[in-house]
Amino acid sequence: MHYHLPLSWIRTEALCPVYRDITLPLSGTRWITYADVPHHYSLDILQEDLSASFPDGYVFRGCTPEMGAYFVDQNCRTLRTGAEAVLDLQGSHLERKTVQSSLMRGRKQGVVEEIELTDGNMLRFEQFHAETTHGGKPQLQHVFRGQPSRRCRAFVFRTFGGQWLGAMTLSPRGNLEMHTELMLRRRNAPGDIMECLVAGIFETLRSENMGEWSLGEVPFMTLTQGSTDLLTPMEQLMVGIVSRCKHAYDFEGLYRFKNKFSPKWRPITLCVSEEPTTLLLTELAVAMGFAGLLVHESLDLLGQSIRFGFK
Numbered sequence: 001m002h003y004h005l006p007l008s009w010i011r012t013e014a015l016c017p018v019y020r021d022i023t024l025p026l027s028g029t030r031w032i033t034y035a036d037v038p039h040h041y042s043l044d045i046l047q048e049d050l051s052a053s054f055p056d057g058y059v060f061r062g063c064t065p066e067m068g069a070y071f072v073d074q075n076c077r078t079l080r081t082g083a084e085a086v087l088d089l090q091g092s093h094l095e096r097k098t099v100q101s102s103l104m105r106g107r108k109q110g111v112v113e114e115i116e117l118t119d120g121n122m123l124r125f126e127q128f129h130a131e132t133t134h135g136g137k138p139q140l141q142h143v144f145r146g147q148p149s150r151r152c153r154a155f156v157f158r159t160f161g162g163q164w165l166g167a168m169t170l171s172p173r174g175n176l177e178m179h180t181e182l183m184l185r186r187r188n189a190p191g192d193i194m195e196c197l198v199a200g201i202f203e204t205l206r207s208e209n210m211g212e213w214s215l216g217e218v219p220f221m222t223l224t225q226g227s228t229d230l231l232t233p234m235e236q237l238m239v240g241i242v243s244r245c246k247h248a249y250d251f252e253g254l255y256r257f258k259n260k261f262s263p264k265w266r267p268i269t270l271c272v273s274e275e276p277t278t279l280l281l282t283e284l285a286v287a288m289g290f291a292g293l294l295v296h297e298s299l300d301l302l303g304q305s306i307r308f309g310f311k
Contacts, residue, residue: 007062012036024283032060033142063271078269085215085263089206093261106192110159112200141289145181157197165189176211218255
């Protein structure tokens, strides 16, 4: 059975999986942040290995519907957290007038190229990260492969003079599937840069006869659309919290950008080996850095309000 791995998990030629995990301090649950999974691993083998490797309980995010349904049958629990934007690489995602207009403007600024992740380019990535729009803020952790590795592919949009204006890294989710990890834009870069970067990568992957490319998850998207009557009590709690935290994380802006390319929106869930609790969700929010980002943005908003009040 073919199945999509969770977001940021990759396929490998190794004989055994490698799990990257951290222990949530209060619940003791192991959060599997990433994993390298052998190509030959079926869902049965993967589930058995996870149960044996993490007998005290585990949680992982980025779970697709078919994988979530399987794990529910194995007495796990799932919790909807958002949706990922999936592009069919043999499809027509670049043909919308709004996308074409962005490409016409952006291509006047430079070109897209794939770069090798040498030691020098990895250092340049680190330096570029500090020059991006959110470079001075607390960063989310463990929710994507933030440190590019040689398992990833990297693309940049550079000016004709060589300056990087945007960059993206991709991980191999399968033989024909790729997933977006980092998506970076230089602070004060001209508009339409990221649209050109997406288009350039799309054309490269299509020329290689790849099947699909995930632009990654938009957190909370499926939770804030439609009736909350369809949500579980825990998901309704998340909606209530998210509605008060929009100033900290602009998931709606992220949705608008990715939706420009008319993707297929695939639901994404959190998978927990036991019943999810508010304690577990709180621990995850702290571990992934969302709580720190919320405090930073809230204080910044308060400071702006105070400064505005003195004018």
